[in-house]
Amino acid sequence: MEKKNNPESSEKKDREGAPEKILENKFFIWICATIIFSGLLSLKNDFVVSSGVVSHIVSIIKPSPSPIHLQLDPAPKTVKGIYLTAWSASNPKRINEIINLAKNTEINGVVIDIKDYTGRVFFETQNTLIKEISSEEPRIKNLADLIKTLHQEKIYVIARLAVFQDLYLAENKPEYAIKNSSTGNIWRDNKKLAWVDPGSKYVWDYNIAVVKEAARLGVDEINLDYIRFPSDGAIGQTNYPFFDQSQKTKPEQIREFFEYFKANTRDLGIKTSADLFGQSCFDLSDMNIGQILEYALPYFDYLSPMVYPSHYAPGFIGYKNPALYPYEIIDYSMKKATARRATLHQALNTNLTTASSTALIPHIKIEKLPQNTGLAELRPWLQVFDLGAVYTPEMIRKQIQAVYDNGSTSSPQAGWYLWNPSNVYNQAALEKE
Template sequence: MFENRGKKRALLAALLLAAALPLAGCTRYTPPEMESGEAVPESGRAVQKTAETDEGQAAAEGTASGKSGEDESTVRAEAAGPVIEIYDDAWSTDSPREPVKVKGIYISAYAAGSRERMARIIEEIDRTELNAVVIDFKDDNGNITAEVESPMLQELGVCRPYISDLPGLLSELREHGIYTIARVVSLRDPKMGETRPQWCFQSESGEVLRDSDKMAWLDPYNEEVREYLAEVGRQAALAGFDEVQFDYIRFSTNNSLQKAAVKAAGESSKTDIITELAGYIYDELSSEGVYVSADVFGAIISSSGDAQAVGQDYAALASSLDYICPMIYPSHYGDGNFGLDHPDLHPYETIMGALADSKTALDTAGAETIQKTAVVRPWLQDFTASWLKNHIAYGDEEIRSQIQAVYDAGYEEWILWSASNKYHYGALESEEEQQN
């Protein structure tokens, strides 16, 4: 079913459950040079507090847009400024692009558009082991967060430049050796529900179906939807991002939307459709010289029921991407997973259990069918799940224990998620600690 898109990556080192691996040193990103000499750019079933539940986290932290309690008008005012045109030669696709062992954080478009906030974030990155950022390029509201020179996106009217000088921002990040990843919220798209309802799942009467948060969902069976998402990724690459990461590349868990998806699937399975979508996007973007990744539910790694519900087959998707990013937040696992009473109370053990399942899933599938395996780069929890009855406050110790679990499980990369962009930098190693 899948094309051989490159040499098979060797699977990562065997799982170490008893002894910790030495911490891998942080690798700063050194971009290639242009001709001008300038640098270029889960055991058991998890609780379905998945992407729809991220809004619960956002409510606890502030908002998913990352306002961090600030007045939205203030944040947007900070982002205001002259729009800088983005040119197709912002980076060279002919230059070799070396992979990076990512240790990153998520940054909202609002934060990325604030010079003051980005200055503080860059300062923290410079003094810690962090070496990468994930920035909203297509946000949760369906907005492209910078101006782009794309006739399709301009016609759709989706550009809302919260980041007024994206080329300038990416250039500054490169100067600090920071690897840049564009987050693209894919199939959950309220804006297209208004401007392109024919691209969305609809009821028999032709009304756009929406989830519990009143969000429309794009129909991945629609060829125009596939072309649209590929174009968004292409524009992120042309803007200068090193990698494009697709979030919400799945079906909704909403009952009405689930029924519509099953009806639309016909003889195809939902997992086949999402895998084909990921493969199509990969083929379109890899020729642009950019790495391609996707976020997946942690639950789908070991639960075939969850995998079928949202259309995410872990091993199949891993054969269609450069990086696969399971969201293995302890707060998103139900009581009893990995033999733990309440996983949120046990961050180290939860991450170890999830990554043990990951290794088993990819080892098993790889021995049978996979000709290419994506690097596993998990999302870790840097927020307190206050909506849970049994939870703990997450601070430096809980963040560090998750990171240590990643290393002890034989993996080397991770990204921290905080919807409010409030991170526990004290949990991260300083430059001096890395050298010792």
């Protein structure tokens, strides 16, 4: 396990009630006298001092940040969202186009990058850990104002965060990066991107710090992506400074992160979602990346499998080119995921013996999961980009219909996200409200 832990520092102080006016004046005089006498006032450093008394005064003068505004209320029950990069989100013209799209169609949500594979944090924060790493690259100049603008139009705001694929953190804090066992250098995947160790609590705390900053600014939901081990590259040459493969498996390590994440974000007043490989809907293995559906369901409000038909192997369920069969691929995937969700619900929320529960779901250690708990609803990512086929409005609608056809009382239909890296969305594929 990790020996070094550098969690987000807490600057919150309890505020005292307002005293009598005369006491306020005396207290103010005492403060001034103490500062002048000690010679500790530093204009250059904005009251950065070492005296215990004056440090307490500074904390009163500069309290920790409080929430800027609340989340959207009421939030839509069925979220129909589109993906935006930070660059799109920073462009007023583009935002106006998205607002008009929402006004004229069923779209009621946007998923905005606040930290992508580069590892840069795309908005300004007030967190000491993030400042220490210097990972901010505020493409979105005022995230709070953007959220407020979208909320005024009844648009639900989801902030997307890439977690373990993090080029910046790996290169600037290499002690947390996955290493190449042959060279000792930072390991890189086929795209030459670096990853940080999923077993590092420092990495966990850092990402949670970003989440807390986004929540403070009013986002409605946090969407975690790249919550896994690498899937391509020289996997056999990966060396992990914190993840101990002799003590736990990859899916057990990822589950521990999910558990830690939920424990440290449950009081933020926001929803959470997690992106999984589409294959996780039906594959009982972890695909060597640590993702197992049942190990994610208890820890999030929504799970978002990336069920892009173009990403399924040729011959999948009998289709030479799965991209040409959007309804069939989504329908199959969602049916499998919904059935597995129902089975896990039965195992965790009924008076079954441990042996009976294990028999229901033999591919996981069910005793590791919380009992009598709610499970995430399914809200998949759907394909809008052209790959394997030209994705017409009709093909997009077929995917959406497959999602609707797999909603049930036990597994409510929670909506969908549309993914297009170019952020272009054809209004013809969307219904009018």
